[in-house]
Amino acid sequence: MTKEMKIVYKELSSEQREELLQTLKNRFEKNMNRHEGVDWANVQAKLEANDEKLWSLHQMEETGGEPDVVGYDQEKDEYIFYDCSAESPKGRRKVCYDRAALEARKKHKPETSAIDMATEMGIGMLTEEQYRELQKLEAFDKKTSSWVKTPSDIRERGGALFCDFRFGHVFVYHNGADSYYGGRGFRGSLRV
Template structure:
């Protein structure tokens, strides 16, 4: 894990330009939310490490965007909104235990491990279904989603995609990995 989890002023400015442009192009994702309020929250010094995490989402192809505001905490909720599973987060197994269990042909990382390193959470099934209400995502790829503990204890992992006009949730061995499967994350700021 990196010790320097902060963006330079130049990096932050570049990220803000990208996020604002995406926000303005996809207003259906955040009805009733004003960009100036989001930007003020992002600019807060207390959110510097979360801004770094948001940049990690961007760097790995997630195309993060605001999808909601938590009514209890006032935090803005960002999801990876790339059309397909983020390109630099594919070909990974589900978690560290699955990674360690592979004797040959190990993937470079795991979804849970990468999410932890990035300071984000893997989408739950409910969050994934909510994302799909904002557009059609993962029509050619799939994304690992948070696996219930009982399923994980039995060696499984779950993933989801969008096909034939529907969200499908499937299972695999948690140690499996495919070139078209990655993961989507969420971050509250």
């Protein structure tokens, strides 16, 4: 039996909001290759109108994800943020895949799981396809690896998927969902 996770959004102080918006703007301007044709003023207007999304981005930033805009969905009028830290976010490593895997461990349990942490932060985990898209922008996870959203048929058999970038290529691997390592975390996504 799994425990249902509930997102508890906390309001950012005006100082936290200002600092986060400035950090995101600086990163946006420094990495224009990630979002050609996107205007920061439009992104900022969306962020300022949505406290919950801003809170989630703050969580991404606080855990070392270095979120940045990687796309724009014209149909839904949403900006897409992914974690763009060079390596898997430091504050999200040493986690197994999900709650069921965490509960199944008898010894040496990690503090939480990737799925639980993403849910608590109000973000999604990258899928394999999203991970591959991110890697087209620049090389990430050259020394670490990141859990990715695992198809249910694999998860039902006890496994989970993770990816990294080695030898100029994206590699997808499998592990027991209950495993965890100091060099493996997860990358998140958020639409605003």
